[in-house]
Amino acid sequence: MSDDWLTGPILEQLSSGVLVVDEEFQLVYLNTFLQRHSSVQLTEAKGKSLFKVFADLPEAWLRRKFASVLELQSPSFSSWEQRQYVIKLPHLRPVTSSSQYMAQNCTMLPLNDPSGRRHVCMLIEDATDAFVYQQHLQTTLQKLEQSNRVDGLTQALNRRYWEEQLKLEVQRAQRYQQPLSLLLFDLDKFKQLNDQYGHLGGDCVLIELTARVRGLLRDTDWFGRYGGEEFGIVLTNTALAGAMEVAERICLAVSSKAVTFNEHSIQSSISVGVAQLDAAGERAHEVLIGQADMALYNAKREGRNRVVSYSAGETEFQLKTN
Numbered sequence: 001m002s003d004d005w006l007t008g009p010i011l012e013q014l015s016s017g018v019l020v021v022d023e024e025f026q027l028v029y030l031n032t033f034l035q036r037h038s039s040v041q042l043t044e045a046k047g048k049s050l051f052k053v054f055a056d057l058p059e060a061w062l063r064r065k066f067a068s069v070l071e072l073q074s075p076s077f078s079s080w081e082q083r084q085y086v087i088k089l090p091h092l093r094p095v096t097s098s099s100q101y102m103a104q105n106c107t108m109l110p111l112n113d114p115s116g117r118r119h120v121c122m123l124i125e126d127a128t129d130a131f132v133y134q135q136h137l138q139t140t141l142q143k144l145e146q147s148n149r150v151d152g153l154t155q156a157l158n159r160r161y162w163e164e165q166l167k168l169e170v171q172r173a174q175r176y177q178q179p180l181s182l183l184l185f186d187l188d189k190f191k192q193l194n195d196q197y198g199h200l201g202g203d204c205v206l207i208e209l210t211a212r213v214r215g216l217l218r219d220t221d222w223f224g225r226y227g228g229e230e231f232g233i234v235l236t237n238t239a240l241a242g243a244m245e246v247a248e249r250i251c252l253a254v255s256s257k258a259v260t261f262n263e264h265s266i267q268s269s270i271s272v273g274v275a276q277l278d279a280a281g282e283r284a285h286e287v288l289i290g291q292a293d294m295a296l297y298n299a300k301r302e303g304r305n306r307v308v309s310y311s312a313g314e315t316e317f318q319l320k321t322n
């Protein structure tokens, strides 16, 4: 007895695609799922070349796959992670996704008709849910990674990540013998500012200041929040003279324009310490931080709102005022 009564309705109802081709890659069968999603009708497509019916198939790849299934008489599989789709079909999800096509898992099976002629049956499973889920997961992981790197208030890099980058850049500069400089700066009399305008006023100054500073830097510089009101900038491929120029520009950008907070106009300034990498060895980045910190200390001591560079061997630090 024929099994058509059984297989017919199942193939009609199946929510996966079933496609069969003969040895010449001519279409023998398409189930309802595929006809509905591709708008190709079996009655019109039967006997035609698969690659003419579906013009945008990856022909060379699919021919190789089919040939190996026919020759080895064993199944082959392609997942959406390797190749997002084999047949370009629109997906019907009401979700936003970067792709409008159905992600597919494809299994290719050897199939012989009753007279022994060889065919290939391709089963196409809709994997769009998994694809969309993975995309969401990736976006979430990227956001998480980003939030692990930045300081929540100012969006400057946080201290841990910034120090990691400093260490890497110091190693790079040493290996390729390129100059590298470090700026450390600190808001002047910030405690007083907080006392006068409240913590929110202080926060507002920190946010505005970091935005101004960021606008003055190159993409290759690393700007991080080193402590409460202390920040660090790694200037790659920059010698001391260039770093001093950047520091002066930043110092001026802060002091030349007040920050508006509620009805207040808050005037602020920073002191900046600058040092160029000269130490060798594994702890060179720590030495560099120490040197920039000493220069910053001197900028504070000399009256604030200024840039001071560290110079090795000098007892008195070179002072530069705005």
Ligand SMILES: Nc1nc2c(ncn2[C@@H]2O[C@H](COP(=O)(O)OP(=O)(O)OP(=O)(O)O)[C@@H](O)[C@H]2O)c(=O)[nH]1
Binding pocket: 153, 186, 187, 188, 189, 190, 191, 192, 194, 198, 199, 200, 201, 202, 203, 206, 227, 228, 229, 300, 304
């Ligand atoms: N609003 C605000 N204040 C902060 C934050 N982090 C640290 N501070 C404050 O910054 C102030 C730093 O004070 P000090 O270290 O005495 O330094 P200063 O008053 O700036 O004095 P000088 O550095 O010598 O000019 C403290 O009052 C901290 O509470 C922050 O995220 N937001």
